[in-house]
Amino acid sequence: xxxxxxxxxxxxxxxxxxxxxxxxxxxxxxxxxxxxxxxxxxxxxxxxxxxxxxxxxxxxxxxxxxxxxxxxxxxxxxxxxxxxxxxxxxxxxxxxxxxxxxxxxxxxxxxxxxxxxxxxxxxxxxxxxxxxx
Amino acid sequence: xxxxxxxxxxxxxxxxxxxxxxxxxxxxxxxxxxxxxxxxxxxxxxxxxxxxxxxxxxxxxxxxxxxxxxxxxxxxxxxxxxxxxxxxxxxxxxxxxxxxxxxxxxxxxxxxxxxxxxxxxxxxxxxxxxxxx
Amino acid sequence: xxxxxxxxxxxxxxxxxxxxxxxxxxxxxxxxxxxxxxxxxxxxxxxxxxxxxxxxxxxxxxxxxxxxxxxxxxxxxxxxxxxxxxxxxxxxxxxxxxxxxxxxxxxxxxxxxxxxxxxxxxxxxxxxxxxxxxxxxxxxxxxx
Numbered sequence: 001x002x003x004x005x006x007x008x009x010x011x012x013x014x015x016x017x018x019x020x021x022x023x024x025x026x027x028x029x030x031x032x033x034x035x036x037x038x039x040x041x042x043x044x045x046x047x048x049x050x051x052x053x054x055x056x057x058x059x060x061x062x063x064x065x066x067x068x069x070x071x072x073x074x075x076x077x078x079x080x081x082x083x084x085x086x087x088x089x090x091x092x093x094x095x096x097x098x099x100x101x102x103x104x105x106x107x108x109x110x111x112x113x114x115x116x117x118x119x120x121x122x123x124x125x126x127x128x129x130x131x132x133x
Numbered sequence: 134x135x136x137x138x139x140x141x142x143x144x145x146x147x148x149x150x151x152x153x154x155x156x157x158x159x160x161x162x163x164x165x166x167x168x169x170x171x172x173x174x175x176x177x178x179x180x181x182x183x184x185x186x187x188x189x190x191x192x193x194x195x196x197x198x199x200x201x202x203x204x205x206x207x208x209x210x211x212x213x214x215x216x217x218x219x220x221x222x223x224x225x226x227x228x229x230x231x232x233x234x235x236x237x238x239x240x241x242x243x244x245x246x247x248x249x250x251x252x253x254x255x256x257x258x259x260x261x262x263x264x265x266x
Numbered sequence: 267x268x269x270x271x272x273x274x275x276x277x278x279x280x281x282x283x284x285x286x287x288x289x290x291x292x293x294x295x296x297x298x299x300x301x302x303x304x305x306x307x308x309x310x311x312x313x314x315x316x317x318x319x320x321x322x323x324x325x326x327x328x329x330x331x332x333x334x335x336x337x338x339x340x341x342x343x344x345x346x347x348x349x350x351x352x353x354x355x356x357x358x359x360x361x362x363x364x365x366x367x368x369x370x371x372x373x374x375x376x377x378x379x380x381x382x383x384x385x386x387x388x389x390x391x392x393x394x395x396x397x398x399x400x401x402x403x404x405x406x407x408x409x410x
Contacts (some may be wrong), residue, residue: 001282072374073347075209076210081374081386101352101354106225118390144282146278149277
């Protein structure tokens with residue numbers, strides 16, 4: 001049965017933990033079988049690969065913020081629309097509009113789908129470093 | 134509203150029937166469960182390999198109520214077809230001493246005229262004794 | 267029931283509205299699209315990063331089929347909440363030259379009184395060339 005407050009808390013915790021570089025809290029949000037799909041390659045990424053990627057982001061001290069979060073919960077999951085802002089090493093602030101759909105199992109994220117426009121990747125990654133051509 | 138309120142689609146009817154069954158099981162409302170079943174309804178469970186009649190199933194539900202503090206049917210992923218539905222869900226049992234176990238389950242139902250005629254229940258009995266972390 | 271009675275739409279009603287919208291898009295039924303979209307419906311597209319109106323979208327509807335023989339909206343995974351739905355689907359198209367393309371799209375929509383009041387559409391524009399079958403750097407001028 002729908003447990004809205006529990007699902008909302010899971011959604012908030014997931015994104016807050018990335019902002020706060022709290023790896024343990026982030027890791028607890030994913031079920032053991034979690035798989036994450038991204039629209040840029042249309043492939044599922046394993047829980048381990050996804051966590052490693054996010055951990056690396058935390059290690060490089062990139063400031064990440066999820067702004068304008070609009071969350072809707074539904075039976076077995078949630079959808080959050082947000083704009084992600086990432087402050088790069090050179091000071092560039094990249095942005096991307098994202099739609100994140102997550103299906104839950106037993107209070108954790110079991111499958112997630114992340115939709116964004118890689119056609120606007122330049123606005124997210126910023127200009128390439130000088131001499132990098 | 135331009136859509137007619139009289140004729141509901143099969144998808145709607147079957148989805149609502151599935152939720153009605155799960156909600157009734159959560160409440161321990163055996164009468165409400167019975168109202169979901171056709172008179173000739175049978176349930177086959179993979180863990181026993183046996184088929185229960187409607188009366189046997191209702192009796193076992195009644196008996197099972199005392200065994201647990203609470204049972205919830207969460208993360209309901211329902212897909213419908215013309216003559217039934219399939220539901221993948223998490224059934225969480227809380228025993229009287231507070232131990233919590235979550236099991237992954239799948240239920241396939243055949244439906245005729247808005248009532249369940251057959252149920253096929255799939256669980257993994259090797260997980261019955263494994264409490265949650 | 268009249269449109270002046272405000273009540274939350276049920277899960278079944280929202281699903282039916284969602285499917286009616288996509289079926290209309292598929293079947294080129296601009297008349298049905300006019301019915302299912304509220305007059306003040308706003309459509310936001312991530313690829314443009316701006317909002318457009320219902321009138322804008324309907325007027326451009328037929329142009330959007332340029333170069334396409336037919337489109338189907340498949341693999342519809344719909345989840346509903348009190349005031350709307352989220353749908354993940356694949357848009358499959360057959361172009362006039364026979365090329366077949368697919369786009370994976372997600373829409374979050376708001377509904378009220380049997381109509382859609384807002385659509386937020388998420389697509390990946392870097393996939394448009396492959397969808398249309400246009401030559402890309404990878405497919406043109408290379409080895410065959």
